[in-house]
Each structure stands twice: as C-alpha cells, then as structure tokens.
Amino acid sequence: MLDLTKLSQQMQGMSQHINREAEASRKRIEIALNLMEQAKLNSDNLMQKHEEFKQRIIFKPATPLEPLNHYPYIVEPPLAHTVFATDGSQIAPSAHEIAYCYLINVGRVILHYGQSRHPILDSVPEIYYRPEDLYLSRQWGIKTEEWMGYRRSVSEAIILAESGQQLLEISPNQQLNIPTLALVDGSLVYWFLEQLPSEARDLILQPILQSWEQLRLANIPLMGYVSASRSSESLSFLRLQACTFEEPNCLKYCPGTGGMSATGTEKKAPCQVCDPLRDTVLWESQLKPGQRSPFWRSNSSILDLYDHHQIYFCYVNVGMEIARLEVPAWVVENSEQLELALGMVIAQVQKGYGYPVVLAEAHNQAVVKGGDRSRFFAMLEQQMIKAGLRNVGISYKEARKRGSIA
Template sequence: MLDLTKLAGELPGISQHLKQEANASRVRLERAQELLSLARGRQEELVELQKKWRDRTIFANATPIEPLNTRIEITPTPTQHTVFATDGSQISPSHHEIAYCYLINIGRVMLHYGQSLHPLLDNLPEIYYKPEDLYISKQWGIRTDEWMGHCRTVSEAKALAEMACQWVKPPGAHYLTPNLAMVDGSLIYWFLEGMPTEARDRLLLPILDAWEELRQTKIPLIGYLSVARSSEATNFLRLQACRYDTPDCLTHCANLDRLPCQIVDPLRDTTLWGNLLQPGQRGTLWRSSAKILDLYPESLRTHFCYVHVGEEIARIEVPQWVIEDADLFNQSLSIVLGQVYKGYGYPVALAESHNQAVVRSRDRAHFFALLEQQMIRAGLRNVGTSYKEARKRSSIA
C-alpha cells in the first residue's frame, strides 16, 4: 500500500522542478519561433541542404512539402461517412499461471453516420500456446512478452483491413459514402529498425500487405497520435540554427557533448504548433525521415501534419497515396476532426475500439478459470498457480 504521508514530502521538489522546466520551455519556444520565421525565407535552400547532407546529419529531421507558414481550415465533416478502427490488448505469459500461454484480443469498431445502419462493436480473442508462438523470438534475442506486443500490432492491422475491405465495395467502384480507417498511434514502426531481418519481415510485411489492401480498396488510413512527443519537424529548424555553411555533423560536431544547433532541444513539435494553429486548423505537411520507411513501398511512405483539434495538438500520419489525392486527404482530416468532437477530445472510434479490446482483471481471472476447467476435463492433474502467485493474491497482514 502506498504511504501518502511519506510521499507528500517529495511533492514540493517536483513542483519546483516543473516550474523551472516550464520557464526553460518558454525560452526554447521563443527561440524556435525566431528560427521558424527565418527559415520561411530560405525554405527551399534548407531543403536542398537537408537532401544533400542527410547522410551526414545525426538527428532525425522531417522535410516540409508545403510552406512553413501553412495554416489551413479543415472543412466540415461529411454528413454520411463510415469510420473503421481497431485496437488491441493482451494477457502476458507467466510461468506462475496454470499454463504458459498468452492471449491477444483485438477490438473492432465500425461506425456509420447518416446511413441508418447498425454499428459493429466486437472483439476477436486468440490464444497462443504452441512452441512456435512462445519461443520463436528467442532465436533473435527478443523476449516473449515483447514479441507478443509486436504480434498484436500485426493483428490490429490485419483485422482493420479485413473489416474495412469486406464492408466497402470492390476496388474500382465509385464510393458515394466516404470511409476512413483509423489506428491509435504511429504508422512509423521505429522499433523495427534494429531488429534482425527475419524477425522484422515477419512483422512488417503483413502490416504493409494490409495497408496495401486498404489502398487498393481506396480506404484512406490515418494514424492518430495524442500527446505526440516527436521533434521531427522542429529539428528541421536546427538546419537554420547551424553555425556552419554545411550541416555536416560528423565532421564539425562529432566530438561535442552537445550540438550547437540544439538550442531548441528538447522542444516537441506539438509545443511549437500549439502556438501557431487555431482550433480546426492544420499546419504544414511533412515527409518523415525515419530510416525504417526505406523498407516501405513508395505509396505507403508516411507523411504527417499537426492539427489543432480543440483540446490539444494531434499528430496525424497518412500514407503518401492519401496526400496525393488532395480531396481525399482533406476529407479524411474532416472525418478525424468530427471523430474528436464526437468523442469529447479524442476520436470516438479509437476510444470504443480500446474499450472493446481491453482485458480487465476480472476478464483475466475468467480466462484462466475457463482454461483450468478445460485442463481438468482433459485429465490433467495438479492444475493451479504457483505458490508465489497464490500468496500474492491474498494477504495475512
């Protein structure tokens, strides 16, 4: 049990630290706004420098594909439209449970607006217990619980494409009702960059296949990031802040503890664009520079922009094929904004897919109770949790 009396003595120090951080953030923000103003006048020059010296730059910086002062009002949401979303949850494997296995539960949501159709709200649970499921990741030095999380991401993408493409008309047809597929989080799988090739392909290729199916069916895909921590866009301003003629970090600054251009670091993109955008506006469209995107097909390369959704600045990520169709891109943003308004600050489809997927403590208990009954029926003996697990679930104090 947490002793709040003892904890109270630590709180004043935290408050003072946060106050100091707020003051420092305000200084960084003012400097970033100055750099942004200067960069607007030489944007094309900076993009050329970025392109030429990218392999010598040691920080991730996105490329603006629109003017840095872009501010666009998002159009009203179409009266008739359909939104698809998936999210996942899991029961992690434990040697202290009655059986060493794990469960992945995928929540699915399909919401129709202005069409007098019933929504779909359900979930797809699946148990993994075979040796190839539990131990295959060991050969790559990846823990089973970590691998389970990656497999959940794959299952979310496959379930989203299957649900959406089965509902929407066949490819090539003319769609009268706009559609949108949404995922909670990024479309850029940074965690795959350092993974062995065989393991990475087992995860990335099925995801890209699912996204390609959405593209073929002309269902736009959106990744919604709330409280995004990325600095990809503000890092572009470090090219403006560079004191050298060329941004050759490996030559000029390789031996320095702190790069001279880090005057705006750490400053999140959302902090800067939160002071530039009005509610209902989107900012500049950017092309991400993440190295993992080199493995994506050109049509699925991730772009992003920041949108003032009223309660916060959200990062919206889309595949390249979506932004190539300006009407489709604008329509997708309008549906996203409508979802945020309907969800009182967060997209209602994503919130509901999470609610469908989440595995609560009582669900976990019911799952293992059902598993125990099945094992006993199968003639297994000595079925039960470890003594350690049994004692942790009760107290004699």
C-alpha cells in the same frame, strides 16, 4: 501501501524545479518561433542543403511538403460517412498461471453516420500457446512479452484490413459513394523495428504493409492518430536553420554530440538550441482550433522498408490538444481523399469530446478486465481437466499473493 508522508518530504523542492523548467521552456519556444520565421523565408534553400549534405547529418529532420506558413482550416465531412478502427489488448504469459500462454484481444468498431445502419462493436480474441508462438523470438534475443506486443500490432492491422473488405462485401455499390476512413491509434512509423534483426522485422512489418495495401486497393484512406506526441521531427528541420556552418557536417564540426558530460548533462551541438522542445509545443503557438500545419515527410530510417507506403504527417489543433496525424503517401497523393479523411477525424474528436470516439470504443472493446482474465483462465482450466490433465492450478506464490493474510 504508498507512504504519502515520506513522499511529501521528497516533493518539497519539486515546485521550484518545475518553475525553472517552465522558464527555460519559454525561452526555447521564443528561439524556435524566431527560427521558424527565418525558415519560412529560406525553406527551399534548407531543403536543398539537407538533400546535398544529408549523408553528413546525424539527425533525421522531416521534409516539408507544403509552405511553412500554410495553415489551412479543415473542412467538415459530409453528413454520410463511415469510420472504423481497431485496438488491441493482451494477457501476458506468466509462469505462475495454470498454463504458459498469452492472449491477444483486438477490439473492432465500425461507425456509420447519416446512413441508418447499425454500428459494429466487437472483439476478436486469439490465444497463443504453441512453442513457435512462445519461443520463436528467443533466437533473436527478444523476450516473449515484447514479441507479444509486436504481434498485437500485426493483428490490429490485419483485422483493420479485413473490416474494410467486409464493408465493401456487404454493400459494395453504396460504400463506394460513402467517404470511409480507417483509423489507427498511434503512429504508423514503427520505430521499434529499427532495433530488430531483419528476419524478425520482416515477420512483423510485411503483414502490416500487406494489410495497408488491401486498404489502398479498396480506396479506403488510412490514418494514424497520435495523441500527446513526443516527436520533434519538424523542429529538427529548424536545426538546419540554426546550424552555424555553411556546409553541415555533424561528425566534423560537432563530434561527441549526444554523449553525456561528466556532470550528467547531454552534450549538444549549436543547432540544438530548442532541445528538448517537442513539435506539439511549437504548433500550439501557431495553430488555431480547426487549423492544421503543413504536411511533412518523415525521414526515419525504418521507412526505407515501407516501399510506396512512405509516411507523411501534420499537426492539427483539434481544440483540446495538438494531435499528430499520419498517413501513407498514397493518401497524400489524393488531395480530395485526404481532405475528407481530415474532416472525418476532426468530427470524430468532436463526437468523442477531445479524442476520436471510434478509437475510444475500439479500446473499450479490446481491454481485458480482471473478471475477463479470471474467466479466461477458468475456461482454460476446464479444457485441461477434460483433456485428462491432473494437478492443474496456479503456483503457490501466486496463490499466496491473491490471498494475503497480512
């Protein structure tokens, strides 16, 4: 149990700390807004400087695709349109259960608007129990639980592409004339892949990119919806404006940046005057409800492996928050398709009272509740008994935890 009396004693100084942080954040926002105004007049020069000196810069600023003062309103989508999404959940492997295995459950939702067609809400479960499923990642020093999360991303992408193909097969002539959007919960930039060995990375990334390619060939735009984004890629572009040197060279002029001082604070370069401000805080002060920021190209190192699926992003004031929307390059290149996709996302947020309804429903279809978990292991136990196995059961530790006598 949580002792709230002891906890309250530790919180007494917390309000003062929060007030200090809020004041510091306001000052950082003022600085960021001033840099933004300067960058609007100097964006071409900053992009040229980044291109010329990017080998000497240790951070990865995003590159604006449009003028920095371009804040267009998003147009409502046509009455008739289709949106579909996937989201995943899992049961992690446990040495204390009746069998060492894990399960990935991918929720799938297809919603049709203005078409008199029934929605599809279901889930696709898959159990992993073979040695290659459980122990393959150990050779790269990756825990099974961590690998399971990566495999879930693959399953979500594959089932998303299969859903797009299913739409075309059921009514190809009708669907070609109906704006359609494939929506993903979270970023399309898989930052975690940067730390993986190349062989392990290929096993995760290649199936995802192949699924995206299927959507591209089907002419179905793909978009990632990031709520409460922690990114600062567009703010990093302002570091070029804040740089005090004519020719940026981080290693030469600002050595030790990113390290920790003896007092436990991070060593910052002169251009880090806005850190640790996030993009969403900046764009919250710039965008009105229904407006979007300019599109930016992400320059994350992992995107070097994405081929023609380079990722672009923008920020949108959806009314309840500033959301980050990400799309592959082939969506940005089709301006008509892009505007339709943006409109469908805004409509989804409105229907979901602040969050895309198709993503919320996909999550609800995917989530594995306590009762589902119990039934899953009960089914597994029955199969093991039918196979002639004896002494099937959970560990004594797990049994005592479930039936405490304290």
